[in-house]
Amino acid sequence: DAGVTQSPTHLIKTRGQQVTLRCSPKSGHDTVSWYQQALGQGPQFIFQYYEEEERQRGNFPDRFSGHQFPNYSSELNVNALLLGDSALYLCASSSTTGGRETQYFGPGTRLLVL
Amino acid sequence: GNSVTQMEGPVTLSEEAFLTINCTYTATGYPSLFWYVQYPGEGLQLLLKATKADDKGSNKGFEATYRKETTSFHLEKGSVQVSDSAVYFCALSRNSNYQLIWGAGTKLIIKP
Numbered sequence: 001d002a003g004v005t006q007s008p009t010h011l012i013k014t015r016g017q018q019v020t021l022r023c024s025p026k027s028g029h030d031t032v033s034w035y036q037q038a039l040g041q042g043p044q045f046i047f048q049y050y051e052e053e054e055r056q057r058g059n060f061p062d063r064f065s066g067h068q069f070p071n072y073s074s075e076l077n078v079n080a081l082l083l084g085d086s087a088l089y090l091c092a093s094s095s096t097t098g099g100r101e102t103q104y105f106g107p108g109t110r111l112l113v114l
Numbered sequence: 115g116n117s118v119t120q121m122e123g124p125v126t127l128s129e130e131a132f133l134t135i136n137c138t139y140t141a142t143g144y145p146s147l148f149w150y151v152q153y154p155g156e157g158l159q160l161l162l163k164a165t166k167a168d169d170k171g172s173n174k175g176f177e178a179t180y181r182k183e184t185t186s187f188h189l190e191k192g193s194v195q196v197s198d199s200a201v202y203f204c205a206l207s208r209n210s211n212y213q214l215i216w217g218a219g220t221k222l223i224i225k226p
Binding site for chain 2: 004031033035040041042043044045048056058090092094101102103104105106107108
């Protein structure tokens with residue numbers, strides 16, 4: 001049973017560029033949440049997708065957007081990158097039937113903005 | 115608002131010592147509470163959880179009890195091993211929206 005997978009593992013971009021990160025949820029999960037984890041800090045909630053719609057959003061600007069596909073996989077897009085966007089981006093999946101509060105995390109994508 | 119406060123690290127212990135990592139929370143309603151662990155270079159792993167008052171979560175020798183009267187969810191282990199060295203995060207989830215709200219993390223270092 002595959003867990004949550006994310007790609008790519010690492011990414012280097014320059015200011016002003018755009019980036020797309022990808023996530024495949026754990027088998028049987030239908031809800032995907034995205035978090036940003038700055039170095040030495042706890043994760044911060046970006047948004048959550050269920051039934052291909054954004055259901056919850058944290059305190060992040062509109063530069064951060066996402067999408068969920070019919071197979072429940074998800075993308076996180078960040079436009080007009082800033083140096084402060086450098087962080088580990090974590091995807092978590094959960095199940096509406098198994099208890100959406102319990103989230104399982106992927107290994108993350110480490111983004112460096114130069 | 116909702117928040118989680120953890121004891122600051124690093125916490126350094128010798129192998130086989132008793133571990134306590136304190137976690138307190140502020141939340142409306144009845145949140146679910148979690149401990150996650152992050153080993154060096156890896157993602158977050160769910161360690162244990164508790165969904166209602168007085169519940170005890172346990173896994174791999176770690177335990178935490180949901181104390182509503184003291185709004186706490188302290189993590190304990192009777193005898194730590196070098197392999198327990200990691201960063202431990204306390205988190206809560208409000209059942210109305212399932213966002214996880216996190217503490218800042220506590221780095222645990224176990225010396226042989």
